[in-house]
Amino acid sequence: MPGLEQRVNTKVVIDYQPIGKRVYANIGQTVLEAAQGLELFEHGISTPCGGKGLCARCLVRLVTGELAPVSPTEKNMLTPERLEQGYRLACQAKIDGPCKIEIPVTSLIGRQQLQVAGCLQAVEVDYGLKRYIISGLVRTSIHYPYSLWQQMEQIFKDRYDLTGLKVGLNLLRSVNPAAVAGELAVTVHDNQIVDVADLDTNYEPLGLAVDLGTTKIAAFLIRLDTGETVAAEGVLNPQIAYGEDLMSRLAFAMESEENARQMISAAADGINELAQRLTASMSVGVEQISQAVIVANTAMHHLLLGLPIKQLAFSPYVPAATLPIETVAEVIGLKLGEQARVYMTPPIGGFVGGDHVAMIQSSRVDEAQGITLGIDIGTNTEVVLAVNERMISSCSCASGPAFEGAHVYQGMRAVNGAISEVRLSNNGEEVNWQTIGGQKPIGLCGSGIIDAIAELNRAGIIAVNGRLDPNHPRVRTEAGKVPEFLLVTREDSGCNSDIVITQKDIGEIQLAKAAIASGISTLLSACGVKVEEIENVIIAGAFGSFLRLESAIAVGMLPNLPLERFAQVGNAAGAGACMSLVSEQERRRAERLATTIKHLDLAVQPEFKREFAKALKFPRVS
Amino acid sequence: MPGLEQRVNTKVVIDYQPIGKRVYANIGQTVLEAAQGLELFEHGISTPCGGKGLCARCLVRLVTGELAPVSPTEKNMLTPERLEQGYRLACQAKIDGPCKIEIPVTSLIGRQQLQVAGCLQAVEVDYGLKRYIISGLVRTSIHYPYSLWQQMEQIFKDRYDLTGLKVGLNLLRSVNPAAVAGELAVTVHDNQIVDVADLDTNYEPLGLAVDLGTTKIAAFLIRLDTGETVAAEGVLNPQIAYGEDLMSRLAFAMESEENARQMISAAADGINELAQRLTASMSVGVEQISQAVIVANTAMHHLLLGLPIKQLAFSPYVPAATLPIETVAEVIGLKLGEQARVYMTPPIGGFVGGDHVAMIQSSRVDEAQGITLGIDIGTNTEVVLAVNERMISSCSCASGPAFEGAHVYQGMRAVNGAISEVRLSNNGEEVNWQTIGGQKPIGLCGSGIIDAIAELNRAGIIAVNGRLDPNHPRVRTEAGKVPEFLLVTREDSGCNSDIVITQKDIGEIQLAKAAIASGISTLLSACGVKVEEIENVIIAGAFGSFLRLESAIAVGMLPNLPLERFAQVGNAAGAGACMSLVSEQERRRAERLATTIKHLDLAVQPEFKREFAKALKFPRVS
């Protein structure tokens, strides 16, 4: 036991996976409290139950060092096996000395690999909020027959020369106007009183920024007055039930009005769930959200708003409208605050939507020096090319959900137990891997698959056309079954079966990477730019930020350029949504971007098919 | 049969009850078409089914002259008895020669004695609507891959230098953006495209003005661009189910949250029904209503908005807020157009509400020359006194629903068969009466009761304290029953029973008229004004415009002043709502009125009780 003096200044090291961070904490603080000092942006520890020990979602693991003994709550919530392995609840476990704590990816807010860190550019928040301390309020009585609001009207007029102030109906309904006396903190937004409270409570106006993706929906809860992100979460887009890619969803929605209604409400449901979870994690209600900004590709945009989609589903794939849309939340089925306003960043054209505008907006591709390529990797991948701030073009590539682990035999989401890195040695006879969370492998996440295929290619185990070498000792060929490469044996795996990469998996990745690579090359040739002229490559999207660039280049997905020209910026579309949420100027900027960026329809480019066929091949690395 | 020439110029006389009006019509026109020539303002014939012969609400009676034979539709909709009596459907019956047609009050729009004629002052409509003819639109194709809205954006920018135009979500949803070619009429309101249509169709932006009264709700459908009233209707306030006067409603609503909810939705239901009926009568949907203005007394205002009411229900009767309130229709349960906005004119204080502000607004009491008294008679009667445009004060008197026929033994609404006028002769031994519709009497409407009591007073049959002379031959006194005056014998009545005025009826009217008279005298004395100094008396309210002034003076309800100083202006509160609907300036004017008019709480005036006791007496007319 260290002495008292020592204990007071105890240093707790929290080893945050995948990025190491350390923080100083006091004895007796919970691990959760200590972690709040970490500047992790949205990567805080997830606490859906508000830290009450009820949800077990704040799971952490003690690697070394001292925590206070396991509490009864923890015993209740965790299996003996987990306790054995060192798992604890961050909201319950108390620091008792220096220690090293692992936070599994699954315990992080935004555990669906949301990433925005580092890409939210400085934005001037222009939400016009003012706080007044109003004193001299008197209880209503026969001697002073004025309600709180009548007194306020008078006080604002006399003391601040403010007239014509309005009060929101919810506020009028919820405050007893005859019982208030003394001082109040009154918050005024534009011409409207939006909050009254005791002097020691702050009003926190909240907004919701949403990146409505084909596969995932990411949402950020933002303080409108400071721009601060207070929580972030992600869910799978419930529309997946009606089709994986946007074409099949459009087809489903066109079948009948009932189908269209289902599709529309599925998207709203997803956003509502996130709003619910995010506000619950802050112990407030969804009513507190007064503004939302949603960015989405054109199909998701139309399928949320209920716009006509027939002209979008068939060539020439024309959006119903490319105007910015502002509406009231209820009108599109969103359950936020009373009369909460929703703004949707306008699409550019074709399937290139407001999410891409938001990505350009936050990563400032349009203002970059030199020729800049921006790639937002997702189920649909958008590519933008900026040449000297003047010629900006973009296109959309149907890359599909393979990078999310779909259509890959043992593919999985990037959670604990997923293989995220693969190294082959000894001509591919020996396989080394790393998993998220360091556990025994149970499958492959997107970056693991890319890594594995890049290694197979480097080792010459797959041919230029992707075919597995049937003579390699780890390649198994059986009549009536697709050939496969044995990555992990059943004994080494955590799922009681071999982990393999099949010939079909390779085919899926080939299609996906070819869609992106051919989109890039077609866009480059349409703009008369050569690959080597590109000075910056910005990789956006959750998957893109976990991607090993060398591997992505090795499989031919990304252009073969020096690594220092690349930047991985995470969920830049979400960051753009956050910017538009707190700044009218940013909305205007996004609208200007949407109208000035030229949209290139890949389908009508004569060379696109040839480029695609070429891009299916694997490059031979020297 | 008249010759052809004669027939072409046939003159059809429509005898419109209670006011005679004539109109020239052609052979072959329906009675409905002919009646459209009548300048009856809201007193047109009610046609809820749009003149399709489906609702039988357009009932009229052929008194003399020629109509084409009864059609199969009419046979279907009318009983043989009715047909026998000469009843026809105005929308079906065709003119076949000169004739005299009676329109029963029940067939009139606003048949609940709505009256606005003559009181809607000239208002400058400032609804910023513009219509553009947009030509050169092209169907979307592979050769021209732009949607209608994308083309519009470009055209408005190029031809009108208009950018940043928005389009309502409903419009975006309902128009096929790929199929429009050629020319379109585009209507823009402020910065928003609100309608697109063929060149020959006009966009008619509709608004709803509502006078939400304690007993009745009156609503007016108004063209927002011209200010024209296109339809008007009235219903009983469904809140009546929970209490007749506002005090009992407040008490009911305070009992539980469930009660409050019921009360709130009852008011919304009434307004929704009117919106439905009014738009149906114009063959459009409620979605077409984009704006509404509602005026109401403070209690009705709070019970529609769901504001706290406890402080209003008890002395000193303080409104929660006297601010103007603007909200979205859905928020208060109103089913109007998408995101339709609702404005409520602010109350003055106590129970004196926005309806009274609207009455002052439309009758311009505040701008009148000389000392002016305004009286808006209803279940609550508001009185305003303007002295030289500077000192304006108002108060509210609980006059009760007796004038609507409630609490009066044989009282009824002002519909066919109601006695509306009474004359006594031969010391009251002989009674003459007139009924609405000229039918056999079945009861008394409000003005009939006042008339009858005035006559009883004039003939000395009631004492100063209201007591019926037990020795009069028509006064019946029976042990255990209240004394009564026989007005109509069973043989002469249309209801198979005597029609009488009971001692209790006289008491009810005494209370009601005393409430008004003492309100007036208390207000006068508080302002230091003598009765004879009053130069104008404005009588507003539906009941007030059917009232015979001589009788109202004779019973002591109205001040004894020369008749030429009085003006009966009908539903002035509704007219004020119409003004605020089409003019922002008028809203600001109403808001200024609400803050400058002084509210006098009768309950705390020391002389009020004395004045009330005095006013219970009947004046002796010389």
Ligand code: FES
């Ligand atoms: S158990 Fe829910 S936050 Fe810790």
Ligand code: FES
């Ligand atoms: S029957 Fe409905 S208007 Fe004539």
